[in-house]
Amino acid sequence: MNVLLLIGSPKVKQSNSEALGDCLLGLLDQEGVTTRKIKIYQALKEEKGMEELLSSINTCEALILLFPLYVDSLPSGVIKVMEAIAAQRSDPHSSPPRPGGQTFMAICNSGFPEAEHNDTALAICRCFAEKTGLQWLGGLPMGGGEVIGGKPLTSLGGMLRNQINALQMAAEAIVERKKLPAEAVALFRKPSIPRWLYVCCGHFGWRRQARENGVLKRIREQPYK
Ligand SMILES: Cc1cc2nc3c(=O)[nH]c(=O)nc-3n(C[C@H](O)[C@H](O)[C@H](O)COP(=O)(O)O)c2cc1C
Incomplete structure (x- = not known):
């Protein structure tokens, strides 16, 4: 299986989204999966950035989108990529991947402490999956993302143990092409402090x-x- 992780934070370094993503990729590596990480904003700075991004997206088997909540929605660069995917897949002259052939999971973290702030953004991701033929595995919402401070999750002294356990369940769901268990969502939502x-x-x-x-x-x- 080859998994593509898209990071939707515009931050060049110390992004909370990337710290969460690196943890998930580490867990997927342990499952023997081939993984790749692309930072959307950095990719879009390249001349053929969108083209190459779409090509990587079309050839992966599982797509994971990890982003910070921006104004109760997704960052503009992420929306731009979602619009490009949707346009390509509705174009009769293109040959997009077979509907349902690729799985899709989204993970969102917000600055406000309550995880429910992320629910609308994740519902947008679910609708996006339905419109573009991606098999929706579910979404993980985390409030209070600023506790991460861009650091590796395991360096935070057990503060994010619930989120790490949820990411382990997410890794298993990705490998097995199954829906995220409700327990994973509940653990990810738990306040870390x-x-x-x-x-x-x-x-x-x-x-x-x-x-x-x-x-x-x-x-x-x-x-x-
Ligand atoms: C432009 C902007 C808009 C934001 N909007 C929200 C918001 O609507 N609700 C919220 O809870 N946090 C909001 N945040 C906070 C981020 O979601 C939060 O700091 C997150 O942890 C940043 O993740 P990152 O390090 O991956 O970029 C916003 C941050 C920025 C810079």
Whole structure:
């Protein structure tokens, strides 16, 4: 089996999505699967980026999309690729892969601590799969993605044990071409730290960034109100 992982974060390094993806790829490697990772935003910077991306997508057996939640939806570069896939597959002159021949799973992480913020974006992915002939394996939503800080999940001292266990189940589902078990989704949704602690750390982080950028006194300004 060959699995293609698409990373949808525009961050060049230290992306939370990539950290989650690397963990999943490690687990898939243990299952003896051939894996490949492509960062969408970097690929699209190349002259023939979209063409090459579509070609890699068309030749994989399992496609995984891992992205950060942006304004309750998907980042624009990811939407651009989804639109290109849909256009190609509805073109009568193209020869897209056989409907149902490829499986598709999506994994989304958000900045807000509640995992349900990701549900609409994952529903968009499910509809996309239905329209493009991909076999939908399910979606994993994670709230409070900023706890990852772009670091390897296993380096975070057990804080993400539920998410790692869910990714193990996801790897098995991909290999067996089966739907994600409900238990995997439930584990992935679990907060990795208490909500109050996450919010405290969030405030601290915003204030530190504001201080570093010399705008701490202006942090409560609302210029567009
Ligand atoms: C432009 C932008 C829009 C965002 N919109 C949301 C949002 O609507 N809801 C949310 O919970 N987090 C939102 N976030 C936070 C990211 O989803 C979160 O920080 C995520 O962990 C980033 O993942 P990454 O490191 O893979 O890019 C937004 C971040 C940015 C930069």
